[in-house]
Amino acid sequence: MATLLLLPGDGIGPEVCAEVRRVAAALVPSLVVEEAIYGGASYDAHGTPLTDEVRDRALASDAVLMGAVGGPNWADAPRHLRPEAGLLNLRKAMNVYANLRPAYCFEALAGASSLKTELVSGLDIMFVRELVGGVYFGEPRGIDVLPDGQKKGYDTALYTTSEIERAGRVAFELARGRKNKVHSAEKSNVMESGLLWKQVITELHAREYPDVELEHILADNCAMQLVRAPKQFDVIVTDNLFGDILSDAAAMLTGSLGMLPSAAIGDPNKPGLYEPIHGSAPDIAGKGLANPLAAILSFEMALRWSLKEVEAADRLLAAVKGALDAGARTRDLGGELSTVQMGDAVLCRI
Amino acid sequence: MATLLLLPGDGIGPEVCAEVRRVAAALVPSLVVEEAIYGGASYDAHGTPLTDEVRDRALASDAVLMGAVGGPNWADAPRHLRPEAGLLNLRKAMNVYANLRPAYCFEALAGASSLKTELVSGLDIMFVRELVGGVYFGEPRGIDVLPDGQKKGYDTALYTTSEIERAGRVAFELARGRKNKVHSAEKSNVMESGLLWKQVITELHAREYPDVELEHILADNCAMQLVRAPKQFDVIVTDNLFGDILSDAAAMLTGSLGMLPSAAIGDPNKPGLYEPIHGSAPDIAGKGLANPLAAILSFEMALRWSLKEVEAADRLLAAVKGALDAGARTRDLGGELSTVQMGDAVLCRI
Ligand SMILES: CC(C)[C@H](C(=O)O)[C@@H](O)C(=O)O
Numbered sequence: 276m277a278t279l280l281l282l283p284g285d286g287i288g289p290e291v292c293a294e295v296r297r298v299a300a301a302l303v304p305s306l307v308v309e310e311a312i313y314g315g316a317s318y319d320a321h322g323t324p325l326t327d328e329v330r331d332r333a334l335a336s337d338a339v340l341m342g343a344v345g346g347p348n349w350a351d352a353p354r355h356l357r358p359e360a361g362l363l364n365l366r367k368a369m370n371v372y373a374n375l376r377p378a379y380c381f382e383a384l385a386g387a388s389s390l391k392t393e394l395v396s397g398l399d400i401m402f403v404r405e406l407v408g409g410v411y412f413g414e415p416r417g418i419d420v421l422p423d424g425q426k427k428g429y430d431t432a433l434y435t436t437s438e439i440e441r442a443g444r445v446a447f448e449l450a451r452g453r454k455n456k457v458h459s460a461e462k463s464n465v466m467e468s469g470l471l472w473k474q475v476i477t478e479l480h481a482r483e484y485p486d487v488e489l490e491h492i493l494a495d496n497c498a499m500q501l502v503r504a505p506k507q508f509d510v511i512v513t514d515n516l517f518g519d520i521l522s523d524a525a526a527m528l529t530g531s532l533g534m535l536p537s538a539a540i541g542d543p544n545k546p547g548l549y550e551p552i553h554g555s556a557p558d559i560a561g562k563g564l565a566n567p568l569a570a571i572l573s574f575e576m577a578l579r580w581s582l583k584e585v586e587a588a589d590r591l592l593a594a595v596k597g598a599l600d601a602g603a604r605t606r607d608l609g610g611e612l613s614t615v616q617m618g619d620a621v622l623c624r625i
Numbered sequence: 626m627a628t629l630l631l632l633p634g635d636g637i638g639p640e641v642c643a644e645v646r647r648v649a650a651a652l653v654p655s656l657v658v659e660e661a662i663y664g665g666a667s668y669d670a671h672g673t674p675l676t677d678e679v680r681d682r683a684l685a686s687d688a689v690l691m692g693a694v695g696g697p698n699w700a701d702a703p704r705h706l707r708p709e710a711g712l713l714n715l716r717k718a719m720n721v722y723a724n725l726r727p728a729y730c731f732e733a734l735a736g737a738s739s740l741k742t743e744l745v746s747g748l749d750i751m752f753v754r755e756l757v758g759g760v761y762f763g764e765p766r767g768i769d770v771l772p773d774g775q776k777k778g779y780d781t782a783l784y785t786t787s788e789i790e791r792a793g794r795v796a797f798e799l800a801r802g803r804k805n806k807v808h809s810a811e812k813s814n815v816m817e818s819g820l821l822w823k824q825v826i827t828e829l830h831a832r833e834y835p836d837v838e839l840e841h842i843l844a845d846n847c848a849m850q851l852v853r854a855p856k857q858f859d860v861i862v863t864d865n866l867f868g869d870i871l872s873d874a875a876a877m878l879t880g881s882l883g884m885l886p887s888a889a890i891g892d893p894n895k896p897g898l899y900e901p902i903h904g905s906a907p908d909i910a911g912k913g914l915a916n917p918l919a920a921i922l923s924f925e926m927a928l929r930w931s932l933k934e935v936e937a938a939d940r941l942l943a944a945v946k947g948a949l950d951a952g953a954r955t956r957d958l959g960g961e962l963s964t965v966q967m968g969d970a971v972l973c974r975i
């Protein structure tokens with residue numbers, strides 16, 4: 276029997292995860308849903324955002340779904356014990372090297388985008404962001420005091436051939452099931468790690484995926500093109516740092532940040548880590564105002580990628596679209612539904 | 626007598642610089658305008674994109690205005706001799722550490738933005754991008770072959786206290802003459818150089834600029850907010866790499882990439898480096914189709930920042946606005962004017 280480990284975390288995390296629980300019970304009754312403490316809540320209880328026990332339970336489960344971590348309460352926690360550090364450690368421990376971040380525009384919400392409707396209607400981009408390498412983890416890094424009293428802060432942006440290849444493979448495979456087009460974004464004109472990125476993707480493409488259309492694009496131009504004409508993109512593969520920034524910009528194109536899920540996957544027989552793109556939103560936490568759809572859609576990705584319940588995933592996606600088409604809107608979408616009411620709108624369509 | 630060194634460079638560079646020459650002659654007849662070969666053109670003639678002689682002439686002038694560099698012709702040149710390398714070397718040699726990049730929406734063009742008109746009408750952001758440090762120049766960097774045959778590509782993102790302070794000062798000073806608000810963008814949650822950036826800006830603000838409103842923002846959130854509600858920003862100060870990406874995304878918000886200038890400045894008694902944001906556009910080079918306004922507005926910034934001809938700068942800006950209000954449009958703006966005709970439209974309003 277498959278196990279899903281829920282890590283509700285902080286802020287609105289517990290509220291949106293409660294809706295995932297209801298959806299899971301209705302949709303896949305056989306799924307065992309467990310829960311563990313994580314993030315700021317774990318720091319408060321155990322002095323660390325990720326205990327060894329929770330990490331081991333994550334590794335032993337079939338999929339992990341996180342609510343949200345962090346918030347102003349933990350701003351003064353030591354850096355390596357902040358909720359965000361727990362997140363980075365969990366990604367690394369689970370070795371989920373490919374972060375799939377859709378920037379998908381639900382037809383019912385196209386009018387809510389900052390962009391003119393015709394530029395985003397039908398938008399469907401999938402980012403493959405490398406998630407366990409690059410400047411996020413490279414060594415050496417630190418802040419040193421120089422002889423003259425000045426400080427020097429430094430980080431290492433670093434990629435190896437195999438790290439780039441495995442992220443690239445995920446992108447090319449995905450593209451084959453979509454519009455067959457991959458953009459690889461880097462700054463090969465100024466970074467050596469970017470130049471290696473471009474070379475490795477070029478060779479991987481020629482060797483294993485010559486049938487997929489590949490375009491190299493500089494990260495700055497990619498940011499620009501995402502605003503100018505986002506529908507030119509299908510799959511975008513990029514490094515950890517550029518992926519963070521570009522996918523956030525793209526998420527906003529859809530006009531519905533409270534809607535967007537993500538999946539972090541690694542080796543096929545290992546659990547994936549699923550999380551909404553949104554943060555912990557401390558300002559509305561506990562008020563029943565949060566949109567649970569990003570978490571519910573993250574569960575949809577978990578069904579598809581880790582739990583191999585593709586048919587259930589399809590049904591869930593249809594239920595979410597149905598709810599939106601019927602006008603269900605939480606406050607972030609300009610409506611008045613509560614978190615639970617939005618959950619109901621999905622549940623009654625499953 | 627003041628000297629402006631023109632570096633027309635490649636692609637459409639020579640065409641747009643020719644219009645700057647005409648404008649300069651009409652507006653500031655006393656200005657000595659010189660010209661030198663640079664970029665791919667210099668690589669073809671001298672085997673290097675920036676000769677020592679041209680570098681020394683740049684350092685000895687009062688301002689340097691560049692057209693554009695690069696293009697597919699030089700894709701196979703050795704990396705350190707590419708046109709882009711010439712640009713990085715010139716920035717470094719001139720020590721122009723603060724890159725001012727306006728994302729300014731001309732009223733006459735607000736409708737051309739990808740964003741809904743009400744989100745960008747009146748938009749006026751000034752980026753201060755640190756330009757001679759960070760991952761662009763940090764050592765060590767390289768691509769090594771590992772014992773197992775894999776490759777490792779690496780770069781160093783590095784900032785010192787004084788590098789951050791001098792960029793910060795430019796931002797705070799600028800804000801005082803504008804809406805008095807600075808956003809400082811970094812990834813202090815994952816990068817040590819970003820953490821130092823945040824600390825140094827915080828201390829500089831408390832010590833010297835407590836009257837200016839300061840907000841720290843994560844670079845990923847900044848990308849998102851630029852698309853969501855760009856008018857919340859006044860001045861954004863950020864590092865070399867984030868500045869490259871964020872200012873390109875923001876440039877696109879104005880709907881007129883062919884319109885945007887930039888200034889790179891350093892110590893007040895040293896020459897600044899001025900350049901249009903657009904590239905060399907090899908596809909339309911030599912056809913008289915390029916929009917010369919980005920180059921002309923770069924000259925406007927040179928008048929203001931290096932040549933201390935503020936009154937002439939004001940007149941030039943008014944002439945450009947007048948031309949746009951009167952409907953003057955090159956092809957990139959949906960019109961039919963040639964490069965020279967757009968130059969005329971400005972000239973006849975000076
Ligand atoms: C919270 C932070 C460390 C994280 C990141 O930068 O990866 C977040 O922005 C994300 O994209 O999941």
Ligand SMILES: CC(C)[C@H](C(=O)O)[C@@H](O)C(=O)O
Nearest residue numbers: 464465495709710712713869
């Ligand atoms: C051409 C390239 C090296 C340059 C940069 O990355 O700085 C360009 O993108 C810019 O922003 O001026």
